[in-house]
Amino acid sequence: MAEKEVKLMKGNEVIAYAAIRYGCDGYFGYPITPQSEVMETLMELKPWETTGMVVLQAESEISSINMVYGGASTGKRVMTSSSSPGISLMAEGLSYLAGAELPCLIINCQRGGPGLGTIQPSQGDYFQAVKGGGHGDYHLIVFAPNSVQEMHDHVAEAFDLAFKYRNPAMILADGAIGQMMEKVVLAPQRPRRTDAEIAAECGSWAALGKPADRKRNIVTSLELQSEKMEVINKRLQDKYKTLEENEVRYEALECDDAEYVIVAFGSSARICSATVEMARAEGLKVGLLRPITLYPFPTRQIADLAARGVKGFLSAELNAGQMVEDVRLAVNGLAPVEHYGRQGGMLFTPDEVLTALKEKLIKK
């Protein structure tokens, strides 16, 4: 079973393969374009007949996320997937998962909003993913894949980080990455964890059935005594600080000598990598800083570029300007930071980004 396989696959399809091969225990979901292939592929692959992974179509997104809460409470590796409006329905559950410190994986294959919006690709859920979405002081660990291969790889990486930090993790993809087909190398099949392995890893907190020799484990996000709740809040914040110090992932393309830097994530970063090629061909020193984790955000890496004397930053996003706020905070006034975006499900092309870069920054 340890062979590497090269396949041609959609981003959404590969999520299903990656989850099974990672040894995921359960998927709970509800269909919505443009991510329905995740559950469709799982249903075709029938992992319950091979690894024993549960795949269940719930009656709604609200049920899905609460089934995830239940599964995660027992130390199982469980996940759900949806697209923007469906993720909004899950917002309460996300906050509860973060509050109860439950590791799990949520996929958001974004479409244009607000409301029902459109079914075409968008990055309009950046704020929702990295700033909360649900209520209270919490963060999700957020990955932003820019290829079908990364859709595959991030499943394992996000699950690993989620369990390392006991925190829900999200893969923030979009309709373009989800619907696109590319070559992908699939990981070898890993066995699902045994009950003994789960007890060893999660026994200190998960609801596994109480043995005589320890106190009950209680999974909850409720604490009515303010003094105690503040202690919990501080512990969560300490965890987020550790995440920010240790788990930032990013890619710097042609940034070493760059005078101007495009900051972009996911599908738009992929488009902007061609913008960098075009700019370099014209003799313009342009680089690309691609956050791979949106939370924790590569604040220090962007600050370092600003301190080194980069003349301007362009945050290129498929939205009205969301990540640009975090880029501005990182640059902290050392250089101009502009935004370029398309909305409503429209994608920009590499040359449109180059034109925007010239008009907004280089010509000034």
Next chain:
Amino acid sequence: MKETLIIAGFGGQGVLSMGKILAYSGVMQDYEVTWMPSYGPEMRGGTANVTVILSDQKISSPIAHEFDTAIILNQQSMEKFEPLVKPGGVLIYDTNGITRHPVRTDISVYAIDATAECARMGQARLFNTMILGGYLKVCPVVAMENVMVGLKKSLPERAWKSLPQNEEAIRHGGEIIRKIR
């Protein structure tokens, strides 16, 4: 080698499948490949298109603003994509339903009467492989043996009985495509 191709027409013409056959063929030839479809409501009777990129190097953007080759299968797509062919590039079109023929003189233009030919043969389902054959005659970006493997891989097993007909359609497409300029 890098080929950036748009295939554009109506939903139901097999536009996305044609792109898929080509993408699988590219994988067989060890190329990097991206297949980026229009999806959603565009697939239900309206226009449908797919961008396929084949390259011997890593592909940066799967989205393109200009194309080496455009395969155009209806009038709406002609309006939209004729202007986006790179100078020196190739435009291939099926003449059926085209009311305004291509006007550019800085690109190579080929016509293929695949709709008419399929109607004559009573084999409408071979339309997209016939077009593919025409394209591969003009732009032999992948070896024919890899196309045959790509064709098989992109079809579900229940459709494999139609492989010989599709192979013949690819060959015939190469015969009936003609250069306009």
